[in-house]
Structures are given as structure tokens and as C-alpha cells.
Amino acid sequence: MSNSRRPWEGGPGRPPLRLVGQSAATEPDDVTLVRGLVAREEWAARAVWNRYAPLVYGVLDRALGSSAESEDLTQEVFWRLFAAIGTLRDPGALRSFIYSSAIRMLRWHLRAKRVRRFLSLSESGEVPELSSEASDVEGRELLRRFYVMLDTLSANVRTAFVLRQVEGLSLQEIVDATGASLATVKRRIRGASLKLEKLAKADPDFANYLARPRGSDES
């Protein structure tokens, strides 16, 4: 009988014959993804979603404070992306294209919300939900009040403020994402900061929480 190992005997054997790379090595780049989207390939739609949905959801959720709204808007961002993919001149700029689309969607949504609130006699404008996983009760309440304050800002002002203060974008990046001039972006951020500071000062609990000394938990 041969000494060579039988498949069902297990144990270490010769390395498998493999002439193709592992899945990680065959991850498509953005140019390939764009080609796939233009060709209406479903695999490309899934791949783009998996790669960029967390980015889009993240900025929307931090700006809106609502998972439900953020999920719906994320879907819309990608839905419109697929429709407009043919207008993307530089496939290598897919990430920027998606990010700009997300910001446009955010501004549109904020404008629509303000209109609905203005027209509706019953809608209070409060944030529909906050993270139910927050262990910091005070922090949860603080965030609730923060998003209520953000709701007092216009769509463009709120967007500029969130992109600058929450997302940490540079002024030029905000200009690129929103299409507004540098002067307009500066004016919007300044206006938002002044208004929010005024609102925060008028809310003693809010101001007290923020003024409390923090531990060494910088991250």
C-alpha cells in the first residue's frame, strides 16, 4: 500500500495547488467598482455599499442623531449614486463623490424637516430617538438637548457646523463638499457657533455638564 496520505486520514500534507490569490488580494479598487456600477453589475453595488456605507451612515447619524433617519438616507445616497454614476468623470474620486452626495442629501433632508416642522402644528422638532445603549444618562440627555439646539439652525448652517466641529473637516474640505464659497462657510460656522453658545448658556444643566472637569480619558 502506498505511504502517501489519504484525504480522509487528515493531518498535515502537501500545500494545496493554488494558482489564484486569496479574496483579500482580489478586492476591487474604486476604478473597478465604478466600471462595475456603470455596467450595472450587482456585485459592484454590494461592494460599494460594503465599502462606503459606514462612512455615509456615520456622518449622517452624527449630524442627525437618529439611526432610523440615517439608515433611510444612507439608502437614498447610494440609490442616487447608482443613478448618477455616469456623471463621475474621475473614477478614482469615488469616495469624494459619495461623500459630497451624502452632504447634499443631509442638507436636503434638513431643509425638508424644517419645512415639515413649520407646516405641522403637532411636530415638536425633538429628535425622534437617541442611542438606547448609552450608559451615561447625563450624556444621553446632553446629546438630546444638543440635537434640539441643532434643530434651530438652518440646513446650510447646521451642515457647515457639523462638518467643521463634529467631523473635523478643514474649511476647504467643507467648501469642496458643499459647493459654497469659503467666505460663506466661515460665516455659517461663525453664526452657528454664536447661536449654539447662546443656547448653551441659557441651559444651565447643559452648561454645567460641559463645564465639569473631565478625567484623563482623551481618545
Add this chain to the structure above:
Amino acid sequence: MSRSQEGQVRPPSADPLVRLVHAQRGHMSVRQRAEGADVLVSRLRSARPYGWSLRPALAVVAAIAIVLAGIGIGRYEARALSFAVAGGHVARDGVIEADPGVAATLHFSDGSDVAFAPGAHMALRRVDGQGASLALTAGTAYVDIAHRPLARWSFEAGPFVIAVTGTAFRLGWNATQEELEVKMDRGSVEVRGPLSDGPIALRSGQHLFVRVRQRETVIRDNDEGAALEIPSEGAMPSAQHVDAAPTAIAASGAVSPPTVRARTNSALDVDWQGLLAGGDFETIIRQAQRRGLEETMAGVASSDLAALADAARYSRHDDIARRALVVQRHRFPGSPAARDAAFLLGRLEETVRNSGAAVDWYARYMQEDPNGTYASEALGRKMILVQQISGASEARAAAAEYLSHFPDGPYRARAQAFTRAP
């Protein structure tokens, strides 16, 4: 009031607030991402794509392709695959002929590859937009199929047919001894053949051996070290050489639950994974109910059981989902799907505020699959539930455990807060 370098007015209170926002918002979970992808693809398939109405000629071509292919293709459909042979060529009858002394490889335009060991003989039967059909008449091939929704690949090996959607595996066929071997690296396949009434579902990490003459089918798990080797004539071991650990299916085809990991009941002839990918959850539930839930769950493949559980979860049929996941663990113990089921059962229990049971399931998942897909979620959610049930001091240990495994994970801020709590 402070000013930034650009002269912007920045309220002094912004920074701790920004940290709070980043800690508590903006984290897309694995579940949200997976479900979002399914919803998006479902919309793409069912809606009229932007601009499609401006291309009537393409719509006509697509309609003809549907008729010719004889299958329902969604509007969002790929063109036919192209391919090239490295180290050989395809003859007129579809037989792939390797250059002398060279091992040929078929490269497809979707990124799929089929590589042939020296001496292997394979024929290309069909190529279309969804995939290809190939027949391995002798020898060994390594198959690496790119995962795409609606992908449809099949490999014949003697009397066996291996159906593939997005998978990497080794396939061997010894025509003289009538022996088949399928060793899974990634994804899942279904193997149909003369020794089972229905398809045998294989997942990543499983290794199938079939000896037709002896009417013996063996499935092993975690057989990472075994090389693919189709023994030469006269070198076959007798039956007693088969390791007791693998699960053997008797020649009669009878199945001995719960250790057997192959499906031998009649095929349900449904495409639940396709329906799931298309977002048609209710159809899956209705089909299972029509056939009888218990009977269905006892007979379907692991992949279909997972699809049923997912469809039930997404459509809020929690009882069905729970049952399907429990059956998954019972029928296919130790499989990747069974391990994932532990986490999903935890999520279900958490949804109905059964926190104690949820903690147990998350703990079990971490025991069975500490490096699994859901490990960060399981440990994070367990930590939060422990804090809710038992208070801060109990949560501290769970938080420390989380931070040791996932120092940069999405639950980091909460874990840090728990470790500092008095």
C-alpha cells in the same frame, strides 16, 4: 471664546460634546450593513433603473437574453462573462487542452479562476452572464469563484454536480476508482450525486469524500491539513482506515441525526438564498409554512436554514427565527452557521428584553467563535446587558474583557466608562 487658526469662533464647550457625539453615534453595525445591502440590491432589481427607459434597444436585447436563457433575470444584470486560458486553449468541443508540461488556468472576467493540476481534464460546457458550467473528467482543479448575487456556476465530476455561487474549493475526481473529493476553503456549495436523494450542502471548512463503488460518503470538519490527493489505482484503504471522527453516511443513504452534517432528504427545490438576497422574506416564510415548519427545518440544508432564520428575523417572525436558529445548532453542531446562530439568538433574546438569556447566548458565541464575525458585537452587547442586569461592578469585568480584545472597537467608550465606574 477661542479662535482657531482660520479665525473661526469656536465655543469652548464644543470638544467634550464632540467626543460624546462620536462615542454614541455614527457606528454602523454589521447587521445594519448586511441588511442595508440586501435592501439596496432588492430595490435595484425591482425598480426601473434611472436611464433604462432611455435605452430601449438594450431592453430588447435583455428580453431576448431572458428568453434564450430560460430563466428570470433581473433588470440589473451583468453581461456575459469573457474568459482566457493561461497555459492552454479551448478546443472546438469545449475541451480545455493544456500546453505540454504546463498547468492551465481559466481566468474569467468576473475575477473567477479555475486552475487545473497537471494531468487534469476539463471541458467548458456553458458560459453566460451568471457564470459557467464545466465538467472535470479526470484529475484535480482548484476553483475560486467570485461571489456575486445571481451567480450560477456548476461543476460536473463523473455523476456528481457541484453547484456554486461564490466559493473557493478544491475538486477532485478519480474516474477509475469512482471517487470524489470536495474540500471547501470559502463559501458554500451543493453536491448532487447518485448516493443521496438530495443535494449535500457543504460550507467553508468542510471536506467531502465520496466512494461510489463502496457507496460511502464522508464529511469532515476542520480538515485544514489534508492535501487534495486522489489515490492511484490499487492504493485505496479499506473501510476500517476511515477515521472514527468523520461522520459516515451508511450505504443505504439513511441519515443519523444529529451528527450527520449532510442533507439527504428530498430537495425542496427552492432558492431561498436568492429570495433572501432579493428581499423577498415573506415568500420564504410562506413556503416554509406551507410545507410545515418543523418538517422543513428538519430537512433543509444548513444554508437554507440560515436563509429561513434571516428571513424570519428581517420580517419580525421572531418565533420562527428562534426555532430555525436552534435547529441549525442542533443539526449542524460546530459549523460556522451554528456558531453564528448563537449570536443571532442572543440578538433575538435582547430584542424581547430577555437580557439574561441574551447574555448566555453571547457568552456561548464567544466560547465557540472568539474570533468570529460577531465577536466585537457579542462582547460589547454582553457588557451592556451585564451592566443593566447586575450593575456597574459586574460590568467592569466584562468591560475589561472587551477592551482587552477590542481596544479600538465601537463599544470602547462605554467599556472605558464602565471600568472607571465606582
